[in-house]
Amino acid sequence: MKLESTVEVQFSEQELQTIENLKTRYLKPDSVILEVLYLLQEKYGYITREGMKYAADLLGITEEHVLGVVTFYSMFNTQPVGKYHLQVCTNVSCMLKGAYSLLKKIESELNIKKGETTPDGLFTISEVECLGSCGTAPVIQINEDYYEDLNEEKVTQIIKELKNR
Amino acid sequence: MDIKILLKDIPDYHKIEVYRQHGGYETIRKALQKSPDEIIDEVKKSGLRGRGGACFPTGLKWSFMPKDKNIPKFLCINGDESEPGSFKDRQIFEFNPHQLIEGILITAYAIGAQTCYIYIRGEYVKWIRLMQKALDDAYAAGFIGEKMKETFGTEFFTNIYIHRGAGAYICGEESALMNSIEGKRGYPRVKPPFPAQYGLWGYPTTINNVETIANVPAIIENGAEWFANIGEPKHPGTLLFGVSGHVNKPGVYELPTGTLLTDIIYKYAGGVPGNKKIKCIIPGGTSMPPIRGDQIEGLKMDAESLKQVGSAIGTGGIIVMDEDTDLVKVLARITKFYWHESCGQCTPCREGTGWMLKILNRILEGKGTSKDLDLLIDVANNIEGHTICALGDAAAWPVKFMIERFRDEFEAKVNRAIKIDIPNKVHSMRRTQIPLKEIQINRD
Numbered sequence A: 001m002k003l004e005s006t007v008e009v010q011f012s013e014q015e016l017q018t019i020e021n022l023k024t025r026y027l028k029p030d031s032v033i034l035e036v037l038y039l040l041q042e043k044y045g046y047i048t049r050e051g052m053k054y055a056a057d058l059l060g061i062t063e064e065h066v067l068g069v070v071t072f073y074s075m076f077n078t079q080p081v082g083k084y085h086l087q088v089c090t091n092v093s094c095m096l097k098g099a100y101s102l103l104k105k106i107e108s109e110l111n112i113k114k115g116e117t118t119p120d121g122l123f124t125i126s127e128v129e130c131l132g133s134c135g136t137a138p139v140i141q142i143n144e145d146y147y148e149d150l151n152e153e154k155v156t157q158i159i160k161e162l163k164n165r
Numbered sequence B: 001m002d003i004k005i006l007l008k009d010i011p012d013y014h015k016i017e018v019y020r021q022h023g024g025y026e027t028i029r030k031a032l033q034k035s036p037d038e039i040i041d042e043v044k045k046s047g048l049r050g051r052g053g054a055c056f057p058t059g060l061k062w063s064f065m066p067k068d069k070n071i072p073k074f075l076c077i078n079g080d081e082s083e084p085g086s087f088k089d090r091q092i093f094e095f096n097p098h099q100l101i102e103g104i105l106i107t108a109y110a111i112g113a114q115t116c117y118i119y120i121r122g123e124y125v126k127w128i129r130l131m132q133k134a135l136d137d138a139y140a141a142g143f144i145g146e147k148m149k150e151t152f153g154t155e156f157f158t159n160i161y162i163h164r165g166a167g168a169y170i171c172g173e174e175s176a177l178m179n180s181i182e183g184k185r186g187y188p189r190v191k192p193p194f195p196a197q198y199g200l201w202g203y204p205t206t207i208n209n210v211e212t213i214a215n216v217p218a219i220i221e222n223g224a225e226w227f228a229n230i231g232e233p234k235h236p237g238t239l240l241f242g243v244s245g246h247v248n249k250p251g252v253y254e255l256p257t258g259t260l261l262t263d264i265i266y267k268y269a270g271g272v273p274g275n276k277k278i279k280c281i282i283p284g285g286t287s288m289p290p291i292r293g294d295q296i297e298g299l300k301m302d303a304e305s306l307k308q309v310g311s312a313i314g315t316g317g318i319i320v321m322d323e324d325t326d327l328v329k330v331l332a333r334i335t336k337f338y339w340h341e342s343c344g345q346c347t348p349c350r351e352g353t354g355w356m357l358k359i360l361n362r363i364l365e366g367k368g369t370s371k372d373l374d375l376l377i378d379v380a381n382n383i384e385g386h387t388i389c390a391l392g393d394a395a396a397w398p399v400k401f402m403i404e405r406f407r408d409e410f411e412a413k414v415n416r417a418i419k420i421d422i423p424n425k426v427h428s429m430r431r432t433q434i435p436l437k438e439i440q441i442n443r444d
Helices: A013-023 A029-044 A050-061 A063-072 A092-096 A099-110 A152-164 B016-021 B027-033 B037-047 B058-063 B091-096 B095-111 B126-142 B148-150 B174-181 B210-222 B224-228 B262-270 B303-308 B327-341 B349-363 B370-383 B391-405 B407-417
Strands: A084-089 A123-128 A140-142 A146-149 B074-081 B115-120 B159-164 B205-209 B238-245 B250-258 B276-282 B317-322
Touching: A013 A029, A029 A050, A029 A063, A029 B159, A050 A063, A050 B303, A084 A099, A092 A099, A092 A123, A092 B027, A092 B205, A092 B238, A092 B317, A092 B327, A099 A152, A140 A152, A146 A152, A146 B126, A146 B407, B016 B095, B016 B126, B027 B095, B027 B148, B027 B159, B037 B058, B037 B210, B037 B224, B058 B095, B058 B205, B074 B095, B074 B174, B074 B210, B091 B126, B091 B210, B095 B115, B095 B126, B095 B159, B095 B205, B095 B210, B115 B174, B115 B391, B126 B349, B159 B174, B174 B205, B205 B210, B238 B262, B250 B262, B276 B327, B276 B391, B327 B349, B327 B391, B327 B407, B349 B370, B349 B391, B370 B391, B370 B407, B391 B407
Parallel strands: A084 A123, B074 B115, B074 B205, B115 B159, B238 B317
Antiparallel strands: A084 A140, A140 A146, B238 B250, B276 B317
């Protein structure tokens, strides 16, 4: 786990206001922790130790509490990921529709294995659990977007487009 | 009977103006004229049962909430939707969000909740945005929040917020969901106390599935009797069946409970590609016991009928597997899921899921022995019923029932492996070279 970073963590006034507004929805400020972590991840690419300390100070909770939450949820990255994070669902419905050969295809296209990032920092491949898109399997999630009803040709095309973007 | 309660064939029904043209937000007005108890009674009489997997009677659940008006009470709508094979709630977020909102308002009034949270899985970014748009529109129209007092002329009002998850299957378990909203790790809580006594921040809370609550406006509008007459009497209404796997037309089909499984597969989902035979079916998401292809003839899809064949309706997520499917691979994949998603609180689940996965991988590698099958069932039995939440059972059932119902296939896999030459079956333990008393521990 890469936690050290030299980047100073600081939310803008507007971001702090957003967090303050969210706090009013709950009885205790701890509840907005996931939103704070999402914001950190969006801003800095992944969640650093400094980020966790910042979140802890912001919410008045311990760093250990924040670390516990960060490591519990699969959507938080504690190390840098590529610009495009290819999350390949391989759960049963996708697997029955060829998700593993799709994963292999992506690995060979990008010349990396799952869990790795391309040297140019453009792509990371992850194998993930059910994305709730079983009716349009196989599916991969790239950053926030779902790409459904895939096959090898489509996936090659998508990667090509992302490279040229 | 072609009845649609949740996914209607009306274009743009997700838009507030279209929803209102069809009588939307009029039912909450009517509901507010009744007493909360009348609403709870109506839902009880309708026979509505939870659509999140456990089929618990909804009205009964609501009646557990204390009547005390001076304490905060909460309603959580479970849209975590992470059960493999399940992809129905997102249809409601996308195509009928306002009926869900109206259902939440009616429910909140019935149980006296001043704040409601819709918990949506973090990956559903698109559906969170769609749902947020619907909420914004309903707020602007004065149907949610303090403006409700003005709009409906009553004292009651409630707020609805979306709480975004961050990738954890276990947060679909109701007490883990509450811990997640409280900003903690999503650990399930020991029950009792149940949420209606000790829920969010210790206050009374009710947790209902998205699909369950989306049914509520229709029940209040058309009456309990109308709803009770749809589908099977003991499990009335329609269900959103999500069909995936080896079918020609996978998708979500809204059909009355008690619809024949063969009709769902062949009539609606277009049958199996290549006209292959069906080997195995998971009827309600991977947590439910799989059934054999030869068990499905005449099988109705409702809670009671599935109980009779030794399975359960779950979330109605049907996964179809054709005759060429390798069930050992499927079971290993299912087990990998539960191993990955086990929260780690209870030893039987945390360790047991990993053991089962190791054994299954060993079988896949061709190194399994016939003893491994009994060992798997033994481990599964030691998980089932020995954990805080139902994830343990969910991990144990597929293993137990897949092996029990497809023993021949598993035997074939391990019997080949039996021929591996094992020169010495006794694993001799070596003695340590240094006498015990000479071992010194440095305590500095």
